[in-house]
Amino acid sequence: MKIRVLIVEDEELIRWSLRQRFEERGYQVVEVETGQAALDAFDEGLFDLILLDYRLPDMTGLDVLRGVREVDHDTVVIMMTAYSSIETAVEAIKLGAFHYITKPFQISQLLLTVDKALETTKLRREVRELRRQMKQEFGMEAIIGRDASMLRLFEIIKQVSRTGVSTVFLRGETGTGKDLVARVIHHNSDRAVNSFVNITCTALSESLLESELFGHERGAFTDAKLQKKGLLELADGGTVYLDEVGDMPPALQAKLLRFLEERRFRRVGSTKEISVDVRVMAATNRDLEQAIAGGQFRRDLMYRLNVVSIHLPPLRARGDDLHLLTQHYVAKFASEFRKPIVKISEDARERLRNYTWPGNVRELRNVLERAVLLCKSETINAEDIVLGPAERHSWVWDLETMALPPEGFDFEKLRRLESHLLRQALEQTNNNQTQAAKLLNLSRDRLRYRLQKHGLL
Numbered sequence: 001m002k003i004r005v006l007i008v009e010d011e012e013l014i015r016w017s018l019r020q021r022f023e024e025r026g027y028q029v030v031e032v033e034t035g036q037a038a039l040d041a042f043d044e045g046l047f048d049l050i051l052l053d054y055r056l057p058d059m060t061g062l063d064v065l066r067g068v069r070e071v072d073h074d075t076v077v078i079m080m081t082a083y084s085s086i087e088t089a090v091e092a093i094k095l096g097a098f099h100y101i102t103k104p105f106q107i108s109q110l111l112l113t114v115d116k117a118l119e120t121t122k123l124r125r126e127v128r129e130l131r132r133q134m135k136q137e138f139g140m141e142a143i144i145g146r147d148a149s150m151l152r153l154f155e156i157i158k159q160v161s162r163t164g165v166s167t168v169f170l171r172g173e174t175g176t177g178k179d180l181v182a183r184v185i186h187h188n189s190d191r192a193v194n195s196f197v198n199i200t201c202t203a204l205s206e207s208l209l210e211s212e213l214f215g216h217e218r219g220a221f222t223d224a225k226l227q228k229k230g231l232l233e234l235a236d237g238g239t240v241y242l243d244e245v246g247d248m249p250p251a252l253q254a255k256l257l258r259f260l261e262e263r264r265f266r267r268v269g270s271t272k273e274i275s276v277d278v279r280v281m282a283a284t285n286r287d288l289e290q291a292i293a294g295g296q297f298r299r300d301l302m303y304r305l306n307v308v309s310i311h312l313p314p315l316r317a318r319g320d321d322l323h324l325l326t327q328h329y330v331a332k333f334a335s336e337f338r339k340p341i342v343k344i345s346e347d348a349r350e351r352l353r354n355y356t357w358p359g360n361v362r363e364l365r366n367v368l369e370r371a372v373l374l375c376k377s378e379t380i381n382a383e384d385i386v387l388g389p390a391e392r393h394s395w396v397w398d399l400e401t402m403a404l405p406p407e408g409f410d411f412e413k414l415r416r417l418e419s420h421l422l423r424q425a426l427e428q429t430n431n432n433q434t435q436a437a438k439l440l441n442l443s444r445d446r447l448r449y450r451l452q453k454h455g456l457l
């Protein structure tokens with residue numbers, strides 16, 4: 001799309017030379033001489049860029065700017081004036097004029113400003129678009145479910161999002177949607193403008209986790225070459241999501257408890273207390289009562305976390321939601337993989353119904369992704385539904401039990417095995433590389449590289 005420029009300038013010579021330069025660049029140019037004409041032109045259609053003279057015959061550039069900003073915040077406005085006065089500049093910037101350039105100026109200088117300004121607007125638009133997508137992705141609608149247990153859950157989520165509850169505990173088996181619910185709560189609360197930071201309590205060693213959470217001072221330990229802010233500080237005003245909190249090392253549990261009680265903490269190696277305003281959401285799929293009995297989890301921390309506790313029901317207890325989620329994922333993957341799937345056979349449905357779904361929604365999603373990939377007709381049949389780890393791995397050798405035979409091993413076989421798997425993946429997906437890559441858990445580039453290596457491309 002052509003960039004639309006409005007030149008508002010009463011001096012004909014300047015207008016003319018600007019028009020020349022912009023048309024050379026392929027911009028679409030409209031020029032006017034007065035403020036009123038500028039506002040009229042703006043009413044008729046939006047511009048990407050306005051070059052605005054400060055001293056116009058009928059009003060000032062600031063008046064025009066105000067009128068423009070009432071309608072649109074994105075248009076880049078560059079104020080041009082011979083009367084360089086700080087106050088005008090300050091006011092223009094307050095109104096959101098991007099730049100201020102004093103006459104006389106070199107056109108090349110102006111063009112640089114224009115480029116920078118347009119780039120910033122592009123970024124701003126992209127950020128806004130991303131926010132919108134996030135909202136869509138993490139709006140309430142993102143959580144699928146109509147079972148009574150889920151309807152109750154929606155009510156709780158709404159309440160928690162709206163209120164200032166500072167601690168939320170999410171419990172439920174693996175794959176029931178704890179991460180999803182945490183993000184939805186964040187994005188529907190007034191904290192959404194600030195960060196959602198996510199940390200998995202088992203991914204790091206105890207000391208790393210501590211400095212990750214609370215930050216550290218320079219020299220606090222051997223590797224601490226620089227001072228570092230912790231996630232709690234970075235999330236100020238937003239949300240910290242502590243995933244797998246049930247597996248947090250005991251020493252840190254005590255520090256977390258103290259933070260939850262006082263909302264203050266010290267960076268590692270510091271004596272200064274820092275207070276922050278963060279909502280802490282913690283999640284675990286562990287049986288905490290058992291962990292408490294076994295001395296791995298602090299009872300007082302559980303009470304502290306339990307202020308508002310949200311329990312996510314397992315999929316097998318959610319009645320028709322299985323059906324609902326099946327429809328959703330089949331439609332989603334069919335469109336993603338461009339497959340003309342219209343139906344799920346009764347046999348396939350029964351197979352899904354008779355399974356207990358230990359991995360819950362995550363497992364269902366994976367099973368259906370695979371089913372859509374494997375499906376060769378317009379209907380998903382029972383044989384497209386591959387359930388459970390045993391079945392899934394039955395046709396691949398088991399690494400753990402594989403031992404080098406005493407007589408040795410022909411390494412060439414590995415190459416043949418790779419080539420064999422690649423060929424199968426292509427066959428099963430009718431030579432669709434994107435789908436084959438998915439089936440082999442490779443990126444498309446890596447798949448292509450391997451196909452090339454084996455002369456299959």
Ligand SMILES: Nc1ncnc2c1ncn2[C@@H]1O[C@H](COP(=O)(O)OP(=O)(O)OP(=O)(O)O)[C@@H](O)[C@H]1O
Nearest residue numbers: 142143144173174175176177178179180285361362
């Ligand atoms: N009710 C739901 N509606 C739509 N998608 C869901 C729902 N519940 C879970 N999912 C999807 O299932 C997958 C797993 O969910 P999530 O990561 O939130 O699980 P979890 O409870 O955090 O599991 P874990 O304990 O293993 O971390 C995600 O892709 C998520 O989007």
Ligand SMILES: [Mg+2]
Nearest residue numbers: 178179243283
């Ligand atoms: Mg999770």
